[in-house]
Amino acid sequence: MSHTDLNIIAYCCEHCAYAAADLAGGLRMQYPPEIKIVLLPCTGRLDVLAVLHAFEAGADGVLTAG
């Protein structure tokens, strides 16, 4: 599997990690396109089901940041 074949789902907290990614975007910083960010109101909301569904839908990895 090459680097660009990866499919990573990133569950990010609205108040920190998502805001940080937003700021990084505003600063024109780059991050790999393989990472798809999903906004959560709080990573405490992240349920094991959301992780399972990501893998079931074909994700190679799940990142949680908060």
Added chain:
Amino acid sequence: MIVAEQKSLDEMKTLIGEAHNVLVVGCGTCVTVCFAGGSREAAIVAASLRMATKLDGDAAAVSDVTVQRQCEWEYLDEIAEQIKAADVVLSLGCGIGVQAIAEHFPQTWVVPGLNTSFMGLPTEQGIWAERCAACGDCLLGRTGGICPIARCSKSLLNGPCGGSEDGHCEVNPDIPCAWQLIYDRLSSLGRLDLLLDIQPPKNWKAARDGGPRKIVREDLRLAVEEE
């Protein structure tokens, strides 16, 4: 509540066998509050089985549904069509739920996803402990509300035995001696006099030793229509 634990995913996979259309049925009562077989657990088991069977090369169509109580046929009627359409039903109810499905749907193959463990309560987050053995002849009124049948490893009626050591059971030091608990509680309540009554051998006929049990309440039964 009835306390149960999930079987391993491997055992569940073995139980569903080659079935292609699998219905995972959760229960919204006891096994929900002990985090073994509620709607959330049913969804997780269904997703896990979908992925596991896909990885094995023969993806099964696994869906999930949860009823309020698996142990009453009226609630099962709500999902009758889904049950009848399934090749196999994986019940995440207690053993009663599994049997309720089997009895109510004679043509349905139903297998258990849980191991039903005991009747008990949560003593702290994540820990459940046995409290009742359903002996059919409750004696908690003589023991200060602490059951020696369920909580004494030997179910002694006149304890403690010689294996009680510093309040712990000889069977396992993690088990508090039920008779020490009974003595301490009766002592603190000023009711040690109760221990002077030696209990005769218990009539176990009201427990499982009398065979499967049944309660008939004539005051609640529906009148049989006369022809």
